[in-house]
């Protein structure tokens with residue numbers, strides 16, 4: 001997604017952005033292109049932590065800094081100060097004051113589910129559904145950002161916040177409402193984001209919480225702007241992170257979705273011509 005400059009940017013020279021997720025980074029890019037100095041305040045020590053690992057976060061941080069965007073980790077907003085009815089500076093958790101004429105808050109979205117609290121529809125962060133998009137109440141379905149869907153690979157209820165996921169879930173809910181043979185949703189989120197023209201793609205679970213349980217295959221060529229990481233759970237891929245090239249993203253998504261046993265192909269997966277190698281090996285077997 002590419003955001004358009006705000007009309008109200010006026011004569012602003014400095015902007016503070018709370019949150020170094022994808023929206024915050026998009027805003028920083030727009031401000032930088034308009035010649036503003038942007039300051040990102042990010043809780044924790046990694047940009048877009050659901051998507052980037054530390055390696056990629058540091059790479060993107062260096063690209064942002066080249067474009068007059070300051071990235072401040074482990075620093076949060078404490079107070080907003082104003083002058084003449086407009087924001088003039090912020091105070092941070094490190095006691096710093098940053099002058100700004102624009103303040104952006106980009107700290108994520110929360111499903112609006114309060115109206116369901118007194119009902120029998122079970123909720124957690126979102127509306128809980130099984131893999132058929134059915135809620136705890138018969139004939140009531142949920143899909144899209146509001147749904148927290150059971151994922152049988154992870155044995156967890158997960159939210160998926162992208163257009164593609166919302167569309168797929170909506171189609172499955174619609175299909176299941178009118179058909180006896182139900183389709184199930186196995187969400188493998190795939191997001192490609194361009195940051196200063198650099199494509200960064202995350203698929204599935206690129207940063208699982210307990211790293212010691214997984215094997216990571218990494219081809220790090222960030223000096224050339226390229227990075228490919230695959231996360232393996234035993235013999236199956238569960239996540240991927242790509243910088244610079246996104247051609248393999250759909251293939252990786254399918255390997256995750258189909259739960260393909262990749263024994264014997266692990267190292268090949270990092271090769272440029274993986275699909276050709278795969279066909280050649282399959283031809284020999």
Ligand SMILES: Cc1cc2nc3c(=O)[nH]c(=O)nc-3n(C[C@H](O)[C@H](O)[C@H](O)COP(=O)(O)OP(=O)(O)OC[C@H]3O[C@@H](n4cnc5c(N)ncnc54)[C@H](O)[C@@H]3O)c2cc1C
Pocket residue numbers: 001023109112115143144145146160161162163164166
């Ligand atoms: C700023 C921004 C940028 C984004 N960029 C991207 C992107 O580049 N790529 C991408 O894949 N995804 C992006 N997303 C996420 C994407 O927009 C959502 O995942 C997608 O729109 C979800 O679709 P949905 O139909 O579930 O919810 P929505 O599109 O949010 O639609 C829900 C609608 O329901 C209405 N509503 C809420 N509560 C009620 C109620 N009680 N009664 C009646 N109506 C109600 C809301 O007002 C809204 O119109 C972005 C999100 C944001 C906020």
